[in-house]
Amino acid sequence: xxxxxxxxxxxxxxxxxxxxxxxxxxxxxxxxxxxxxxxxxxxxxxxxxxxxxxxxxxxxxxxxxxxxxxxxxxxxxxxxxxxxxxxxxxxxxxxxxxxxxxxxxxxxxxxxxxxxxxxxxxxxxxxxxxxxxxxxxxxxxxxxxxxxxxxxxxxxxxxxxxxxxxxxxxxxxxxxxxxxxxxxxxxxxxxxxxxxxxxxxxxxxxxxxxxxxxxxx
Numbered sequence: 001x002x003x004x005x006x007x008x009x010x011x012x013x014x015x016x017x018x019x020x021x022x023x024x025x026x027x028x029x030x031x032x033x034x035x036x037x038x039x040x041x042x043x044x045x046x047x048x049x050x051x052x053x054x055x056x057x058x059x060x061x062x063x064x065x066x067x068x069x070x071x072x073x074x075x076x077x078x079x080x081x082x083x084x085x086x087x088x089x090x091x092x093x094x095x096x097x098x099x100x101x102x103x104x105x106x107x108x109x110x111x112x113x114x115x116x117x118x119x120x121x122x123x124x125x126x127x128x129x130x131x132x133x134x135x136x137x138x139x140x141x142x143x144x145x146x147x148x149x150x151x152x153x154x155x156x157x158x159x160x161x162x163x164x165x166x167x168x169x170x171x172x173x174x175x176x177x178x179x180x181x182x183x184x185x186x187x188x189x190x191x192x193x194x195x196x197x198x199x200x201x202x203x204x205x206x207x208x209x210x211x212x213x214x215x216x217x
Contacts, residue, residue, distance in 0.1 A: 022183065022184050022185070022195075023181055023182070023183040023184075023195045023196050023199045024181065024182055024199070025179055025180070025181050025199065025200075025203055026162075026180050026181060026182050027179065027180045028177070028178065028179035028180075028203060028207060029177065029178045029179070030176070030177050030207050030208070030209070031174070031175060031176050031177065033174070034176045034177065034208075034209070035169070035176075038208060038209060038210045038211040039070070039103050039104035039167070039176075039209060039210055040070060040071060040103060040210075041070075041071040041072070041101050041102050041103050041104070042065060042070060042071070042072045042073075042102060042103070042104045042105070042106050042167075042210070043072070043073055043074075043075055043078065043097050043100070043102040043104070043105050043106065043170070044057075044058045044061045044062050044065075044072055044073070044074055044075060044106045044108070045058065045074075045075035045079070045105065045106070045107050045108070046058050046075070046107075046108045046109075047107055047108065047109040047110075048108075048109070048110060051081075052189070053110075053189065054076070055074070055076060056189050056190065056193040057108050057193045057196070057197070058074040058075065058076060058108070059074060059193075060193040060194050060196070060197035061106065061108070061197045061200065061201070062074050063197070064197040064198055064200075064201045065201055065210070068201060068205065068210065068212045068213065069212055069213020069214070070210045070211075070212075070213075071101075072106075073100070073102070078093075078096055078097065078100060079093045079096065079097075094170070094173070097170055098170055098171065102170050103169070103170050103171070104167050104168065104169060104170055104176070104209075105167070105168045105169075105170055106165065106166070106167050106168075107165065107166045107167075107168070108163060108164075108165050109163065109164050109165075109166075110161065110162070110163055111162040111163060111164050111180070112160075112161075112162040113159075113160070113161050113162075114159075114160045114162075115157050115158070115159055115160070116157065116158045116160055117155055117156070117157045117158075158184050158185055159184070159185055159186070160182060160183070160184055161182070161183045161186065161192075162180060162181070162182055163180070163181050163183070163196065164178065164179070164180050165178065165179050165180075165181070165200050166178045167204070167209060176209070177204070177207060177209045179200065179203055181196065181199060181200065183195070183196060
């Protein structure tokens, strides 16, 4: 029974960890020289050699910005892969970005990926019952409640991802805004990128970097 209880605890913990990714901002910064008006047309570019991850994050951010009424596009639709690897290519890329009407460039970069092991304390419960039956004898009482009232502690490993997001002015190329976030236990790329995009865009609105459609009127 104890073994089953222990295994059940591990299984439940694994399910909860897999189904409950969380993203939180651990720091943000705004330039004192940022424009007084919010950015309205943003190009999103992921800094990753993994094309699948890059596309997922770019598309989620573009979609989330669009839901708030901010024009946005993925860099994959404007800048060919590998075309901006030198100064000449970068100059052409910036020219294309400006020609497309983008006033801001949002970059997304995975800074670090770590695993953190933590100990989860065991729990005890107390639920007295009426006298009689198995409750009246030690053997019956202990045999019934012993395995149920104590869950041994266990170790679990959290996966942590740290991502940096920067917004650059498309004309001056100056850094206007930056944030770092921490995501714990993402279950899959889709939920990871979706949760991440929502948190980042909400912070951009809060910091006055962009404005929702209803607040522009």
